Amino acid sequence: xxxxxxxxxxxxxxxxxxxxxxENISSMFFFALNVILIFSxxxxxxxxxxKEIMPGIIWVAFGFTAIIGLxxxxxxxxxxxxxxxxxxxxxxxxxxxxxxxxxxxxxMLTVEVILFPLFVLFFNLDIxxxxxxLLLISAVATIGLSALGTLFSALTVQVRAREVMFxxxxxxxSVPIFIGAVEATRGALSGDAFSxxxxxxxxxxxxxxxxxxxxxxxxxxxxDY
Amino acid sequence: xxxTHFIGKLRKFEKWFGIVAGVLIAVxxxxxxVTSSPDYYQGEVVRIMYIHVPFAQTAMxxxxxxxxxxxxxxWKRESVVDNACHAAAGLSLFFTAGxxxxxxxxxxxTWNAWWVxxxxxxxxxxxxxxxVGYLMLRTFLDDKEKRATFSAILAIIGFIDLPIIHFSVExxxxxxxxxxxxxRGVSIAPDMLIPFTLMSFGVGLLFTYMLMVRTQMxxxxxxxxxxxxxxxxxxxx
Numbered sequence: 304x305x306x307x308x309x310x311x312x313x314x315x316x317x318x319x320x321x322x323x324x325x326e327n328i329s330s331m332f333f334f335a336l337n338v339i340l341i342f343s344x345x346x347x348x349x350x351x352x353x354k355e356i357m358p359g360i361i362w363v364a365f366g367f368t369a370i371i372g373l374x375x376x377x378x379x380x381x382x383x384x385x386x387x388x389x390x391x392x393x394x395x396x397x398x399x400x401x402x403x404x405x406x407x408x409x410x411m412l413t414v415e416v417i418l419f420p421l422f423v424l425f426f427n428l429d430i431x432x433x434x435x436x437l438l439l440i441s442a443v444a445t446i447g448l449s450a451l452g453t454l455f456s457a458l459t460v461q462v463r464a465r466e467v468m469f470x471x472x473x474x475x476x477s478v479p480i481f482i483g484a485v486e487a488t489r490g491a492l493s494g495d496a497f498s499x500x501x502x503x504x505x506x507x508x509x510x511x512x513x514x515x516x517x518x519x520x521x522x523x524x525x526x527d528y
Numbered sequence: 529x530x531x532t533h534f535i536g537k538l539r540k541f542e543k544w545f546g547i548v549a550g551v552l553i554a555v556x557x558x559x560x561x562v563t564s565s566p567d568y569y570q571g572e573v574v575r576i577m578y579i580h581v582p583f584a585q586t587a588m589x590x591x592x593x594x595x596x597x598x599x600x601x602x603w604k605r606e607s608v609v610d611n612a613c614h615a616a617a618g619l620s621l622f623f624t625a626g627x628x629x630x631x632x633x634x635x636x637x638t639w640n641a642w643w644v645x646x647x648x649x650x651x652x653x654x655x656x657x658x659x660v661g662y663l664m665l666r667t668f669l670d671d672k673e674k675r676a677t678f679s680a681i682l683a684i685i686g687f688i689d690l691p692i693i694h695f696s697v698e699x700x701x702x703x704x705x706x707x708x709x710x711x712r713g714v715s716i717a718p719d720m721l722i723p724f725t726l727m728s729f730g731v732g733l734l735f736t737y738m739l740m741v742r743t744q745m746x747x748x749x750x751x752x753x754x755x756x757x758x759x760x761x762x763x764x765x
Contacts, residue, residue: 478696
C-alpha cells in the first residue's frame with residue numbers, strides 16, 4: 304500500500320468510526336459544555352474581566368477535551384487487535400502515526416468549531432472581526448496538541464493505569480502550546496494588531512514542526528512492541 | 529559481554545570520582561561558606577549560590593546524560609544502558625528537586641517570593657514533572673524491553689521540549705538574574721569564583737560517581753531477577 308494512502312485510510316477510518324458511534328465526540332462535547340457552564344456561573348460577566356480570563360477558559364476547555372479524546376485514540380486499536388496489523392503493514396510506521404494524527408486533528412478541530420459558538424453565546428463575545436486569527440490560533444495550537452497527544456496515546460495505551468499516565472505525560476510537555484495559545488488568543492480577543500501577537504503563532508508553528516517530525520521518526524520504536 | 533566490560537570499567541574508576549568529588553566539595557564549601565566575602569547587595573544570603581547553582585547545573589548535566597543514554601539505548605538495545613538511563617533519571621530528579629528547593633529558599637529574601645513564573649524556574653519545574661512522569665511510566669510497565677524503549681522515547685521528547693518551554697516562558701515573563709558565567713565573560717568577584725568553580729566541578733563529579741554506583745546496583749538487580757527467573761523456570765521444568 305502506498306505511503307500516502309495509508310495516512311488517508313487511517314484518518315478516514317477513524318473519522319468514519321467516530322461518525323458512526325459518536326462515542327468520543329459526545330463525551331468531549333458534554334464535558335466542554337460543563338466547563339463553559341461552570342465558568343460562566345463562577346465569574347462575573349463584565350467585559351473587562353471576560354477579556355482577561357476568556358483565553359484561559361477557552362484553552363482549559365479545549366485542553367481537557369483533548370485529553371478525553373486523544374487518550375482513547377489508540378485504545379480502539381488495542382481493543383480490536385489492530386496493533387498487530389499495523390506492525391505488519393509494509394510501509395514506514397510513521398505513516399500510521401501521521402494517519403492517526405490527521406484523524407485526531409480533524410476530529411479535535413470539529414469539536415472546537417462546535418464549541419466556539421457556545422463561548423460566544425454564553426460569554427457575549429464580539430469576535431466577528433477577529434474570527435480568522437482565532438481560527439488560525441486554534442488550528443496551529445491543535446496541531447501541536449494532536450501531534451504530542453497521538454504519540455503519548457500510543458505510548459500509554461499499553462501501560463497499566465493509562466488514564467493516569469496520559470495526562471501526566473502530556474500536560475507538562477504541552478506547556479508551550481498552552482502559553483502560546485492563551486497569549487495569542489488574548490491578543491486576538493483584545494482586538495490587537497496581528498503583528499503584536501504573531502510571534503506566539505510562530506512559536507506554536509515551531510513546536511508543531513518539531514514534534515510532528517520527531518514523533519514521525521520515533522513512532523517506529525513504539526510500534527515495535 | 530559488553531555489559532560486563534562496561535560494569536568492570538565503572539568499578540575500576542568509580543572510587544576516584546568519589547574521592548575527587550569529596551575533596552572538591554569539602555574545599556568548595558569551606559571557601560564558599562567561611563572565607564569568601566559576602567555580596568555587596570545580597571549580603572550573606574548569596575552563599576546559597578554555592579549550593580543552588582551547582583545543583584541546577586548538575587540537574588542539567590544529569591538530564592543531558594539521560595537524553596544521551598536514551599539515544600544510546602534505542603541505537604544499541606543494551607540492557608545495561610537502560611540501567612544507566614534509570615539511574616540518570618533518578619539522580620536528575622534528585623538534583624532538580626535540590627535546585628528548585630534551594631532556589632526557592634534563595635528567592636524568598638532576594639525576590640520576596642518563594643516562587644515566581646520565571647523561564648528557568650518554570651523549565652525546571654516542568655523538567656521535574658517530566659522526570660516524575662518518566663519514573664512513573666517505568667513502574668507501570670512490566671515488560672523490560674518495552675519499559676526501556678518507552679521511557680527512552682519519553683526522555684528524548686522531554687529533552688527536545690525543554691528549550692521550547694524555556695523560550696515560551698521567557699517571552700511570557702522574565703525575572704531571573706542573567707548568567708554570571710557565560711561565553712561572553714565572567715561577572716563575579718574572584719574570591720567568589722573559586723568556591724563556585726570548585727563546587728560546580730565537585731557536584732558534577734559527585735553526580736558522575738553516584739551515576740556509576742547506581743548503574744551497577746540496577747545492573748546487579750537486573751542480573752538477580754534474571755537468575756531468579758531461570759531458577760523458577762528450572763523448578764517448573
